[in-house]
Amino acid sequence: MEYRNLGNSGLKVSEIGLGSWLTYGTAVEKEKSIACIHKAYELGINFFDTANAYNRGAAEVVLGEALKEYSRSSYVLATKVYFPMGDGPNDKGLSRKHIIEQCDASLKRLGVDYIDLYQCHRYDSDTPVEETLRALDDLTSQGKILYAGVSEWTAEQITDAAHVAKEKNLRPIISNQPIYNMIVRYIEKEVLPVSEKHGMGQVVFSPLAQGILTGKYKAGQDIPSTSRAANQETNRWITSYLNDEVLTSVQKLENMAQALGIQLSQLALAWVLRQPGVSSAIIGASRPEQVEENIKASGFKIPETILDEIESVLAEINGFVPIW
Numbered sequence: 001m002e003y004r005n006l007g008n009s010g011l012k013v014s015e016i017g018l019g020s021w022l023t024y025g026t027a028v029e030k031e032k033s034i035a036c037i038h039k040a041y042e043l044g045i046n047f048f049d050t051a052n053a054y055n056r057g058a059a060e061v062v063l064g065e066a067l068k069e070y071s072r073s074s075y076v077l078a079t080k081v082y083f084p085m086g087d088g089p090n091d092k093g094l095s096r097k098h099i100i101e102q103c104d105a106s107l108k109r110l111g112v113d114y115i116d117l118y119q120c121h122r123y124d125s126d127t128p129v130e131e132t133l134r135a136l137d138d139l140t141s142q143g144k145i146l147y148a149g150v151s152e153w154t155a156e157q158i159t160d161a162a163h164v165a166k167e168k169n170l171r172p173i174i175s176n177q178p179i180y181n182m183i184v185r186y187i188e189k190e191v192l193p194v195s196e197k198h199g200m201g202q203v204v205f206s207p208l209a210q211g212i213l214t215g216k217y218k219a220g221q222d223i224p225s226t227s228r229a230a231n232q233e234t235n236r237w238i239t240s241y242l243n244d245e246v247l248t249s250v251q252k253l254e255n256m257a258q259a260l261g262i263q264l265s266q267l268a269l270a271w272v273l274r275q276p277g278v279s280s281a282i283i284g285a286s287r288p289e290q291v292e293e294n295i296k297a298s299g300f301k302i303p304e305t306i307l308d309e310i311e312s313v314l315a316e317i318n319g320f321v322p323i324w
Contacts, residue, residue: 001044002299004279007174008199011116011147013076015273015298017047018291019205019282024050025058028286037066039288043295047076047280049177049203050110051121052102053083057109064110072112078203079106080151080177082121094124096135103139117203118145119177123157129164137170149175149203155190162198173200175279180204182213182253182268182314183246192277201279204272208283208294212241213268215254219247245317252313256306262296269297271310 003012018040024033037048048067050059060079067075081102084092092098103118118139120132136148150158150173158176165172176195178187180202187202195202208214250264257267272281285291302310 001295003046005201006117006147006203006279007195007201009147009174011076011174013047013203013280014045015280016045016269016295017049017203017280017282018045019284020050020054020059020063021205021284023284023286024062025055030062032286033062034066035288036285036291037063039291040285041067041070041075043291045291045295046074047078047203049078049282051080052085052106053080053121056085057105060106060109064112068111076116077110077112078117078119078149079110079115080119080121081106082124094120094127094132096131099132099135100139103144107144114143115145117147117149117175119149119151119175120153121151123150123153129161130168133161133165133168133170140171147174149173149177151177152179155194158191158194158198158200172198175201175203177203177205179206180272180278181207181209182271182310183209183241183317192275196277202275202277203280203282204278205282207272207281208265208268209241212246212250213253213264215250215264217242217247219244219251249313249316253310256309260306262300263293265294266297266300267302269294270300270302273297274302274307
């Protein structure tokens with residue numbers, strides 16, 4: 001496993017991170033979840049990502065239980081705040097009240113004294129950015145969090161936050177967590193260059209496009225019965241990828257991977273990590289074997305000629321936007 005600095009900070013995260021969206025505390029049994037987390041740790045993954053909103057805290061509980069046997073200083077623990085955690089008017093968003101209360105709740109569920117990376121899960125247009133940044137700054141001063149990040153913020157929102165932090169002498173945001181993969185590339189135009197300008201690294205989610213970039217789905221064939229797309233609880237985000245145009249292009253990418261002697265998933269992850277602004281690619285796993293396969297992408301350099309061929313294939317589906 002290779003490691004990268006998270007933005008301009010001194011924090012080092014594994015190139016492959018393990019996430020818990022749609023998996024732990026939700027669709028994957030607890031024992032299997034813990035087995036995946038333990039396998040990831042054993043293979044050098046030190047970056048573990050979750051959120052309070054993942055099954056209303058259940059994912060945090062599972063992750064915390066799995067990691068409790070390891071030295072706290074040996075891993076980087078990330079969670080998030082924003083989405084509703086109750087029915088009241090203050091049970092959501094990025095107000096000072098919600099951030100402080102949810103940080104304490106996450107700490108209890110995770111069973112730790114501090115969170116390494118506390119992320120704003122979305123942008124809150126109802127709360128002044130300064131209020132949000134001050135709350136995060138205070139949590140850092142209190143030692144409850146070490147760094148702050150955001151998720152799916154636009155280039156404009158990132159720029160505004162960076163300016164407010166500098167003007168008010170507040171600790172800067174060090175990361176953004178956007179969707180990024182071979183099929184969904186919107187961050188390349190503005191988010192990546194703006195983030196790099198302000199010293200922020202990307203910890204990208206869905207680098208395998210909900211499993212599309214593993215090659216398990218084929219054009220003109222039925223959906224595998226054991227796949228995520230066949231699970232009514234977790235297939236909400238994958239169905240928009242399932243069209244023959246996308247799957248035909250994916251087959252071409254798989255042929256390239258085979259020619260290189262690697263799996264399509266490894267090619268897809270290495271392609272994401274080709275961007276110097278990407279600090280980590282967050283995978284999901286329901287079986288330890290998936291973790292073993294995916295970590296082989298760390299450190300793999302795609303030949304320039306193959307990168308050019310990939311661009312030609314991706315041009316066929318340029319502009320594709322999944323339901324998000």
